Amino acid sequence: MTVVTNEITFQSKGNGDVIDITSQVARIVEESGVNNGIVNLFVVGSTAGITTVEYEPNLLSDFKNMWDRVIPQHIPYEHNKTWGDGNGHSHVRASMLGASLTIPFVNKRLTLGTWQQIVFVDFDNRPRSRKIAIQILA
Amino acid sequence: MTVVTNEITFQSKGNGDVIDITSQVARIVEESGVNNGIVNLFVVGSTAGITTVEYEPNLLSDFKNMWDRVIPQHIPYEHNKTWGDGNGHSHVRASMLGASLTIPFVNKRLTLGTWQQIVFVDFDNRPRSRKIAIQILA
Amino acid sequence: MTVVTNEITFQSKGNGDVIDITSQVARIVEESGVNNGIVNLFVVGSTAGITTVEYEPNLLSDFKNMWDRVIPQHIPYEHNKTWGDGNGHSHVRASMLGASLTIPFVNKRLTLGTWQQIVFVDFDNRPRSRKIAIQILA
Numbered sequence: 001m002t003v004v005t006n007e008i009t010f011q012s013k014g015n016g017d018v019i020d021i022t023s024q025v026a027r028i029v030e031e032s033g034v035n036n037g038i039v040n041l042f043v044v045g046s047t048a049g050i051t052t053v054e055y056e057p058n059l060l061s062d063f064k065n066m067w068d069r070v071i072p073q074h075i076p077y078e079h080n081k082t083w084g085d086g087n088g089h090s091h092v093r094a095s096m097l098g099a100s101l102t103i104p105f106v107n108k109r110l111t112l113g114t115w116q117q118i119v120f121v122d123f124d125n126r127p128r129s130r131k132i133a134i135q136i137l138a
Numbered sequence: 139m140t141v142v143t144n145e146i147t148f149q150s151k152g153n154g155d156v157i158d159i160t161s162q163v164a165r166i167v168e169e170s171g172v173n174n175g176i177v178n179l180f181v182v183g184s185t186a187g188i189t190t191v192e193y194e195p196n197l198l199s200d201f202k203n204m205w206d207r208v209i210p211q212h213i214p215y216e217h218n219k220t221w222g223d224g225n226g227h228s229h230v231r232a233s234m235l236g237a238s239l240t241i242p243f244v245n246k247r248l249t250l251g252t253w254q255q256i257v258f259v260d261f262d263n264r265p266r267s268r269k270i271a272i273q274i275l276a
Numbered sequence: 277m278t279v280v281t282n283e284i285t286f287q288s289k290g291n292g293d294v295i296d297i298t299s300q301v302a303r304i305v306e307e308s309g310v311n312n313g314i315v316n317l318f319v320v321g322s323t324a325g326i327t328t329v330e331y332e333p334n335l336l337s338d339f340k341n342m343w344d345r346v347i348p349q350h351i352p353y354e355h356n357k358t359w360g361d362g363n364g365h366s367h368v369r370a371s372m373l374g375a376s377l378t379i380p381f382v383n384k385r386l387t388l389g390t391w392q393q394i395v396f397v398d399f400d401n402r403p404r405s406r407k408i409a410i411q412i413l414a
Contacts, residue, residue, distance in 0.1 A: 003174045003246050003276050005174050005242070017152065040176045040240050040242055042240070042241050042242050042249055044249055044250065046190060046191060046192040046251055046252045046253055047251075068234075070208055071208070072212045073202055075165075077197075077200045078196035078197070078199045078200050079192075079196045079197040080202050081196055082194055082196045082197070087224075088196075088197065088200050089199075091191065091192055091197050091200070092197075092200050092201055092204045094191075095141065095191045095201060096189075096204070096234075097237070098189055098235075098236060098239070099189070099190045099239070099254075100238075100239050100240045100241060102240050106248065106267040107226070116222075116236055122192060123265075126143040133240065133241075133242045133244070133249035135174070135176050135242035135244075137175070137176060137276075138276055
């Protein structure tokens with residue numbers, strides 16, 4: 001049994017900022033000394049999510065536009081009455097996208113496609129210090 | 139190698155009912171006797187999903203309103219011709235949200251944010267007995 | 277500690293093709309020789325996703341219609357200027373649905389509901405050879 005606990009911390013700009021964390025996750029997997037297993041990534045916080053995407057500027061625009069269409073920022077949110085943070089849309093988007101992603105690795109390599117990157121998506125309406133909890137199991 | 143199998147069962151009201159299961163999951167993790175690992179939560183059934191959210195009444199309204207806007211109940215669904223259950227929207231919402239959530243824990247503590255709860259979302263159109271399958275690995 | 281690495285490969289038609297992979301995953305779990313654990317499924321590629329659904333033809337139509345409504349194919353996508361593939365909508369849908377699914381199994385049986393199947397959803401706009409990376413842990 002092997003459990004290797006780690007985390008990634010970084011600054012995010014918020015407002016739909018999409019951050020490519022692939023190389024950091026790949027390094028953590030390589031340095032774990034484990035050959036085959038899974039890496040479980042979990043977004044700590046309720047206004048951001050995690051997924052995979054082809055990290056290409058035009059596509060990132062499309063992804064952002066999709067959120068603006070499907071879960072708009074500028075419609076009434078009850079949550080904005082609770083704390084006055086104006087980030088009701090951020091929470092709803094984050095819950096929709098999801099906070100966890102789990103990926104197999106084989107011979108120390110993540111089983112990602114060639115044009116598939118792991119991304120953290122910050123939906124909050126301001127810059128934030130962010131953390132992703134990481135557990136490697138094998 | 140440690141695998142601890144468990145489950146949570148409860149009654150849900152359906153119709154978008156959002157149930158906070160954080161304390162139950164936290165207790166199962168603590169009582170597993172394992173210090174560091176992951177907990178894999180899986181919704182048994184095809185009309186409910188799982189995610190994380192700040193469990194705050196106004197935000198729960200916003201979350202429910204989002205589903206009513208994005209995947210409305212009262213539009214035609216072919217599935218409603220199959221069984222006559224009228225829950226076509228419930229299935230589509232559940233498949234969109236997702237049935238699995240996997241979370242690291244460290245020193246017996248889930249790596250959740252301060253305002254981040256684990257929630258079961260019942261999209262069915264009637265009260266149901268529900269089950270979440272749980273596997274702890276370390 | 278047990279890690280069993282596997283994969284599923286198949287041909288997909290693309291264009292929202294929903295492929296039931298439940299029996300293949302169940303067989304891989306049974307043949308792993310492991311009684312209790314988790315199976316982590318990961319979509320290799322950035323234009324497809326994975327979820328669970330009641331695999332019933334009418335519902336599959338509803339699911340496809342939902343994607344056409346929520347993330348339409350025939351609106352402008354910046355990504356379509358990058359490669360000229362015309363699959364901007366495919367990428368955005370895939371990132372929204374998610375690439376990973378993790379399911380507990382107990383006594384060699386997946387903890388699925390009676391009417392709950394594991395499905396691969398191909399959003400690309402052409403037939404593709406596809407792969408799902410699989411890691412069983414126990």
